[in-house]
Amino acid sequence: MSISELLKSGDSRIAGAQALLERGRDGEPTAEVMLVPNRHGRLARAELRIMADNFRDAEIGASDIVLPMLSWLAFTTDTAVDAVAVVLSEESSGAVQTIVTLPGQVKSLPSGQPMLSHPDMEKYFSAYREGLTSNSPLYQAVAFHKLIEGIRSFATRRARDTGETNYKPEKNGLLTTFHIPRAETDLPYKTPWELEPFRPYLGKSFEKVYTATIHLARNAALHINPGQELRVADYVSDTNTCREAAPVLRHMARILIEHELARVTGDGIQPEHPEPLEEQPDQKLVSTPLEGD
Numbered sequence: 001m002s003i004s005e006l007l008k009s010g011d012s013r014i015a016g017a018q019a020l021l022e023r024g025r026d027g028e029p030t031a032e033v034m035l036v037p038n039r040h041g042r043l044a045r046a047e048l049r050i051m052a053d054n055f056r057d058a059e060i061g062a063s064d065i066v067l068p069m070l071s072w073l074a075f076t077t078d079t080a081v082d083a084v085a086v087v088l089s090e091e092s093s094g095a096v097q098t099i100v101t102l103p104g105q106v107k108s109l110p111s112g113q114p115m116l117s118h119p120d121m122e123k124y125f126s127a128y129r130e131g132l133t134s135n136s137p138l139y140q141a142v143a144f145h146k147l148i149e150g151i152r153s154f155a156t157r158r159a160r161d162t163g164e165t166n167y168k169p170e171k172n173g174l175l176t177t178f179h180i181p182r183a184e185t186d187l188p189y190k191t192p193w194e195l196e197p198f199r200p201y202l203g204k205s206f207e208k209v210y211t212a213t214i215h216l217a218r219n220a221a222l223h224i225n226p227g228q229e230l231r232v233a234d235y236v237s238d239t240n241t242c243r244e245a246a247p248v249l250r251h252m253a254r255i256l257i258e259h260e261l262a263r264v265t266g267d268g269i270q271p272e273h274p275e276p277l278e279e280q281p282d283q284k285l286v287s288t289p290l291e292g293d
Contacts, residue, residue, distance in 0.1 A: 003087060003096060010044030012081045014073060017043075022065050031065050043081070046070070055097045058088050060236045067234040082135070101135060118264045124151055124257050131250060137243035141213075144249035148175075148210060151256045158263065175207035178255055180248070187251075197244045198251075206252050213245050 038044035052058035085100035131143035182203040
């Protein structure tokens with residue numbers, strides 16, 4: 001990756017260059033941010049100097065200054081603007097760290113495989129696509145959580161209507177049927193950054209994961225109520241919390257969709273998942289932040 005090319009690639013629909021001052025609650029300036037245009041005169045990047053002990057602290061400190069400014073700019077100009085990369089340069093050593101979201105691997109079309117769908121499932125495919133295509137970890141978490149909630153209710157109604165008894169037709173009956181594998185080797189992911197988000201939930205039922213994430217990944221990101229803990233895109237810690245939850249929720253959503261699709265189409269193909277495990281003793285569920293995307 002060329003850092004210089006990455007810096008040149010910035011663009012927006014906001015024209016001009018300016019120095020903006022961040023001010024504390026007392027009104028005193030706390031940081032100066034330079035808004036730098038590209039060759040077309042449009043806002044391309046925001047630059048600032050910050051004192052920090054390490055790259056992690058520099059990322060958090062700089063993002064907590066710049067992102068609220070971008071939110072203010074978006075509101076003031078009524079124009080969408082977002083940060084797509086963070087480039088950190090240590091002045092004393094010249095060391096550089098880059099945090100950027102990159103496209104995933106190319107996937108092949110399913111050769112010779114007929115389209116297996118059902119009108120009842122189309123809205124769940126739509127919600128899954130919403131989660132995949134969003135660049136916002138907050139919205140990804142919300143989208144997959146919404147999907148799990150919807151497919152859970154759909155499965156409950158379908159089981160009651162058909163008299164299915166392979167799981168209890170109760171509110172969370174479907175979610176208690178499936179589990180995150182106890183061992184990382186049983187997950188369909190291999191790289192450390194893919195496996196990291198699952199570690200707090202190994203061996204847990206989908207119901208326990210759903211309950212553990214319902215506040216951090218849905219309520220706190222979906223509602224803005226006075227006095228309530230919030231998750232907002234302007235703060236690195238909030239973004240990381242939802243970024244860590246999103247892959248786990250996506251994994252759960254996919255398995256549940258496959259399960260219900262097989263039921264309503266009569267295809268008989270079941271998603272791969274471990275047999276229900278004996279619940280481990282309750283532990284405090286915590287997330288370990290990743291070092292980058």
